[in-house]
Amino acid sequence: MVMLMEELIHQEAVQEPGRRERRRAETQQRILTAALHLFTTNGYLETTVEQITEAADIGKGTFFNYFPTKDALMVSIFEQVGEQFAQLRASVPGTQDVRAALTEFAHHLLRMMVRAPKIVRSFFGLALTDPMIGERFQAVVMQARSTVVAMLEHGQKIGQVRTDIPAAVLGRTLQQCIFGTEILWGFTYGEDLHEWIDVTLEIYWKGARTA
């Protein structure tokens, strides 16, 4: 689950030509790839901004154009995800098709966040092995969970989601399936993650909908 700040990039795109936008996205991508690789190889705390800029082959000033600190780099990743879920949460009461809303959201989040399999491996590797990052990851997972659960409860109320399993459990199961998809995809080279997600959600929804 990693990560370009396309929201920012998109805002720029309004004012700027495509080339500069792409250049900025590429640099940010290079910083994140280098940083996550160093975090997982040498440890998050042990990695310095100097090492990141060296590995990414950019100047220190360039790094600070994107992130004020090393910590800000990780925090920004989690915050981006948090903001997306906050928007989804706001849309729950007006949602008429819960399956369509969650499917569209999953693809949107993947388009925004997930780039190379290697970065997915690094990101989950870091969340699983670094206690501090793991805690932040778990906090974002729980925030995302509460939003997904709210959407599924809404689905139960409007008769689209089965009610014999609590929404809290259905929401956790949906997260399990999505994370498992990303992680197994992280071991591939260039397969279509959106196809993987589509078929996973097709099976999940047949299992989670009202009979």
Place this chain on the structure above:
Amino acid sequence: MVMLMEELIHQEAVQEPGRRERRRAETQQRILTAALHLFTTNGYLETTVEQITEAADIGKGTFFNYFPTKDALMVSIFEQVGEQFAQLRASVPGTQDVRAALTEFAHHLLRMMVRAPKIVRSFFGLALTDPMIGERFQAVVMQARSTVVAMLEHGQKIGQVRTDIPAAVLGRTLQQCIFGTEILWGFTYGEDLHEWIDVTLEIYWKGARTA
């Protein structure tokens, strides 16, 4: 997905009293916990057997009673899994209830392999961040996949599994859901993994069965 060699332990149990058996299981568990923690903290290659025995608070001789080398420790984990899947594979042609067979197998594997959330985090963390372990992990995943796919193809033939999605894709999706369950469970403290698996498989099977 980690890991006691209960097959071995079970063979001993025939000849030996329960206390010695438990002691042996505890020691092995201590070695694996210490080793996986060191692997993910300092790197697999960087970790020595001395560091493992020190962290596990056992003598070097005791370590070698369990594993001839550091490498053997990881290999033994993967081999145990591989053997279980080989047994499952042999049972495919005679299987009358595909859902029951795969569900029972999942619980059996978890009982045999998965102990503490912390070890699950370490194991997946290592597979995601260490290229050599990652390659072995991926090899075992693909071997397991081919067995699960063979079982699902059998299920398609005998009319229990939907045929509009290829068995290869259904099998991959099942792995995604199981891995995702283990990993999210890895962030909890003492929840019932078997319950998590049961509800995940309930949803998966409603999605994967013939209509």
